[in-house]
Amino acid sequence: RHKFWETQPVGQFKDIGDTSLPEGPIEPPTPLSEVKQEPYNLPNLYEWVTCNINSDEMCTEVYNLLTNNYVEDDENMFRFNYSKEFLRWALHPPGYFKSWHIGVRVKSSKKLVAFITGIPARIRVHNEIVMMAEINFLCVHKKLRSKRLAPVMIKEVTRRVHLENIWQAAYTAGVVLPTPISTCQYWHRSLNPKKLIDVGFSRLGARMTMSRTIKLYKLPESTVTPGFRKMELHDVPAVTRLIRNYLSQFAVAPDFDENDVEHWLLPKEDVVDSYLVESPETHEITDFCSFYTLPSSILGNQNYSTLKAAYSYYNVSTKTPLLQLMNDALIVAKRKDYDVFNALDVMHNESFLKELKFGPGDGKLHYYLYNYRIRQTLKAAELGLVLL
Ligand code: MYA
Ligand code: JJ1
Numbered sequence: 218r219h220k221f222w223e224t225q226p227v228g229q230f231k232d233i234g235d236t237s238l239p240e241g242p243i244e245p246p247t248p249l250s251e252v253k254q255e256p257y258n259l260p261n262l263y264e265w266v267t268c269n270i271n272s273d274e275m276c277t278e279v280y281n282l283l284t285n286n287y288v289e290d291d292e293n294m295f296r297f298n299y300s301k302e303f304l305r306w307a308l309h310p311p312g313y314f315k316s317w318h319i320g321v322r323v324k325s326s327k328k329l330v331a332f333i334t335g336i337p338a339r340i341r342v343h344n345e346i347v348m349m350a351e352i353n354f355l356c357v358h359k360k361l362r363s364k365r366l367a368p369v370m371i372k373e374v375t376r377r378v379h380l381e382n383i384w385q386a387a388y389t390a391g392v393v394l395p396t397p398i399s400t401c402q403y404w405h406r407s408l409n410p411k412k413l414i415d416v417g418f419s420r421l422g423a424r425m426t427m428s429r430t431i432k433l434y435k436l437p438e439s440t441v442t443p444g445f446r447k448m449e450l451h452d453v454p455a456v457t458r459l460i461r462n463y464l465s466q467f468a469v470a471p472d473f474d475e476n477d478v479e480h481w482l483l484p485k486e487d488v489v490d491s492y493l494v495e496s497p498e499t500h501e502i503t504d505f506c507s508f509y510t511l512p513s514s515i516l517g518n519q520n521y522s523t524l525k526a527a528y529s530y531y532n533v534s535t536k537t538p539l540l541q542l543m544n545d546a547l548i549v550a551k552r553k554d555y556d557v558f559n560a561l562d563v564m565h566n567e568s569f570l571k572e573l574k575f576g577p578g579d580g581k582l583h584y585y586l587y588n589y590r591i592r593q594t595l596k597a598a599e600l601g602l603v604l605l
Contacts (some may be wrong), residue, residue: 219395221368226588228396228479230526231604233594235565239446240343240592242384252379257372257396260364263330265373266320270308276301279320284514287356289389291579294417295524303488303510307353308605311476316377317350319370330358333370335378336411339472340387340602341464342467342589346472350378352388352587353603355552375587386587387469389575391580398469398586399595401561401577406547406569409556416515418524418557419576434574438552442537448491448505453479455502456493463533467564467601468591482507482531490532492549494537506546507603508558527561530603540569547573563600 225228226243256265264565280301289296301309308318317335321401336348352374357366375600378386405419407578411429413419421430448456457478464470471477482491489508494504507530512523526527534542550558562577569575584600 222395246384268318268320298512298514350386399584399585401582401597403580404575406558406575408551444495464601468599470601506532527555527558543569562597
């Protein structure tokens, strides 16, 4: 049933529940000299290209490919619309490899028709810290689907990851593949319910009018937590301590150092927003919340072309109740004109979703590891990892 995935070192469906298999790498590393030195063969009309996202021209090509061909919801009403600035941020973390940003062009026209990326990350799985590639932005142009191009792209990124002496990977997908380490539910909190209903993102509830709905989702003008403010560069050491300590309780989580926190969590306009609570008395940093900006194109609506969505990223509460902290995050997002605030049921998110009027979406997100077996499927709440 999975002609490609059956050949790969990933957990197989037939092995689910077999607790005699050990946790850890499925196959050992091979000597670097035995890693294939040449790229995999593409069908003759196509060629590989290493994409330099720092070049405006290249970044625009990637942006256009994704804008027109990347992930859609199950009814093809919305399509992710990652901004160029977001793509630059997502692909340039500390220690990134430019060889892991891979495109496919048509030889004759040079048109970019496929893309896949990896970035390096230290991920802790239970008690082991594992060097991994996070794989994202796999995309094949709509006109070239179902030609088995994706397996070649996955094999090529795998080869280039191996050349850096890295043997594991983490990735998420909306589709079920062999085999998820965990399955999460998307939740949505309406900030602009009228627009969400007008574009078909949500529906008027039973026995609800538009004005009752608008009232239901109303939020205060300003945040309520004393000492709540935007994160700044000088906060990096304190935020790193706070996050590291918090993430240590989850089964799978990134192992962030100060450089990672500066890259991933320092605010970047229209890309990532981070707020923290500085105790007015002690000036201690006690709480943190963040979200990233990922708009979606609205397909075929007369009145609107984009949905502005915030996605919950990493949140930590030690003093401020998580509920209050996230309510402040909603207030900030509303003030910044986001239409919806999205979150997965990872980490402690379950504890605020219903109370803060999030509703379950029709999408699920499956988490995967490549060449690393875990003994049991994890609950979403055991995951401390958010991929972009
Ligand atoms: S998830 C986002 C994926 N992108 C989209 O959904 C955008 C819209 N869709 C497309 O562009 C295409 O439909 C894609 C497939 C490109 C997804 N992950 O070429 P095909 C398997 C993994 O004929 P196409 C993200 O970016 C499928 O089961 N495999 O199909 C993370 C089948 O294999 P098998 C997938 O539709 C990506 C084969 O591909 C996915 O033209 C992580 C069919 O190929 C998927 N999302 O193209 C990638 N979708 O027969 C894995 C389909 O066995 C990384 N397939 O069932 C693994 C780690 C690598 C590094 C390791 C380092 C050590
Ligand atoms: O956004 C999603 N669903 C929305 C829109 C559904 C439109 C019709 N299919 C949704 N809306 C309901 C909101 C409502 C608000 C008031 C309270 C009740 C709920 O459910 C879904 C997630 O739910 N998104 C997708 O399907 C996009 C793809 C998700 C898989 C992503 C793969 C990621 C790639 C990894 O790198």
